[in-house]
Amino acid sequence: SQTIHQWPATLVQPVGSPLSLECTVEGTSNPNLYWYRQAAGRGLQLLFYSVGIGQISSEVPQNLSASRPQDRQFILSSKKLLLSDSGFYLCAWSVRRADTQYFGPGTRLTVL
Amino acid sequence: AQKVTQAQTEISVVEKEDVTLDCVYETRDTTYYLFWYKQPPSGELVFLIRRNSFDEQNEISGRYSWNFQKSTSSFNFTITASQVVDSAVYFCALSEAGSGYALNFGKGTSLLVTP
Numbered sequence: 001s002q003t004i005h006q007w008p009a010t011l012v013q014p015v016g017s018p019l020s021l022e023c024t025v026e027g028t029s030n031p032n033l034y035w036y037r038q039a040a041g042r043g044l045q046l047l048f049y050s051v052g053i054g055q056i057s058s059e060v061p062q063n064l065s066a067s068r069p070q071d072r073q074f075i076l077s078s079k080k081l082l083l084s085d086s087g088f089y090l091c092a093w094s095v096r097r098a099d100t101q102y103f104g105p106g107t108r109l110t111v112l
Numbered sequence: 113a114q115k116v117t118q119a120q121t122e123i124s125v126v127e128k129e130d131v132t133l134d135c136v137y138e139t140r141d142t143t144y145y146l147f148w149y150k151q152p153p154s155g156e157l158v159f160l161i162r163r164n165s166f167d168e169q170n171e172i173s174g175r176y177s178w179n180f181q182k183s184t185s186s187f188n189f190t191i192t193a194s195q196v197v198d199s200a201v202y203f204c205a206l207s208e209a210g211s212g213y214a215l216n217f218g219k220g221t222s223l224l225v226t227p
Contacts, residue, residue, distance in 0.1 A: 034215075041219075043217070043219055043220075044157075044203065044215075044217040046214055046215065049214075059214070088155055090155075090156075090157060092157075097212060097213045098145065098207065098209075098213040100147070100159055100162045101159075101215055102159060103149075103156060103157035103158075103159075104156070105154070105155065105156045106155045106156060108155070
């Protein structure tokens with residue numbers, strides 16, 4: 001069966017510091033991968049998605065970036081965090097773009 | 113414009129009551145998918161159901177049931193005999209062919225079930 005991991009689970013970072021969040025999927029090959037952010041107020045916003053290694057599509061312009069160095073690894077990064085980057089970051093995977101997306105446990109990021 | 117509307121922000125019921133969570137969507141595509149996810153306090157989004165636009169048959173899974181009506185663009189979710197463990201935020205979502213099947217979420221309905 002497929003499983004999706006995210007780490008760290010929680011993170012507190014100062015403004016201006018770098019960020020690296022990691023997501024890995026097990027039990028499937030060539031998944032579509034997604035990063036979402038859920039800010040206070042519950043709305044879920046798609047940040048990035050990837051259909052393959054090195055292929056990243058950005059949905060929202062911001063100071064975040066994503067990379068997919070391996071088939072089942074998806075990384076969310078920032079060079080300098082802003083206060084507005086605080087939120088709950090969720091990674092998800094699907095077999096194909098139109099298929100059900102399955103979510104990881106999330107990373108709760110607080111920028112102070 | 114909001115493509116998925118969950119008009120109920122918060123609902124509070126007493127255990128064993130039935131509760132219906134409303135979801136209204138907007139699309140011009142003929143091919144689309146509708147989803148419900150549950151987000152318990154732990155935060156992880158748990159997939160509940162996926163329904164495609166060509167299948168209006170209602171579905172029942174244990175205490176959960178879904179009513180899909182294209183005529184009213186609604187995909188409502190009913191929990192029968194609610195339990196405390198049902199307390200969570202529930203999200204309805206839409207993915208459309210015209211948007212590359214990106215998941216478009218509603219703002220969620222927070223359900224509190226008290227003993």
